Amino acid sequence: TADLQITPSILNADPGALGAEVARIPSADLVHVDVMDNHFVPNLTFGPAMVESLARSASQPLDCHLMIEDPDRWAPAYVEAGGTSITFHVEAAAAPVRLAREIRAAGGRAGMALRPATPVEPYADLLGELDLLLVMTVEPGFGGQKFLDLCLPKVRRARQLADERGVELRLQVDGGVSLETIGRCAEAGADTFVAGSAVYGADDPDAMYAVVERERRY
């Protein structure tokens, strides 16, 4: 499979030095920014001001994962802040089609995320509205959790549903992705891999990134 991408998550990096932490992974293609609001998930992280600051200092595009309530209201601000792809959770969106179109119209790439218990089938016919589908492989909220194997059949079905419709989108997995689990994700049809603790838990994040990156040829 060609063109697999790995996007390190800065969730487990040092929150007081995020600019410097991003600079520690110069070989990353893009950087995954986990936005949490203490409501959709029991954790609180960054807002648009942080995204704007990172967009100025980082050399890579920012992949913003919004784990927030009411993304219909808040997501467009992350495009304005300089986010390249903006992924909202479908469980929190009132009008996912309208929101995806709004993100695209603002110049962003539209992403939609599914929690582990959210099936992909109800959304089969709106995959064409998306640039990215994120299948969570842990319950969202925290880094360092154990990969949920039960999510893999959904990755496979999502790829199948997209293929059947001739839809080209990035199929991303997020949560517990490591050297041990990345091969199974790629085999199921994922082409974009978020890795948090596997990268930032290493002494040299960029070296670890390079090791994970080699798994592109699983």
Ligand code: DX5
């Ligand atoms: C979890 C976040 C993930 C997290 C992944 O809710 O969406 O992006 O940073 O961390 P690891 O790779 O440690 O599971």
Ligand code: ZN
């Ligand atoms: Zn994430």
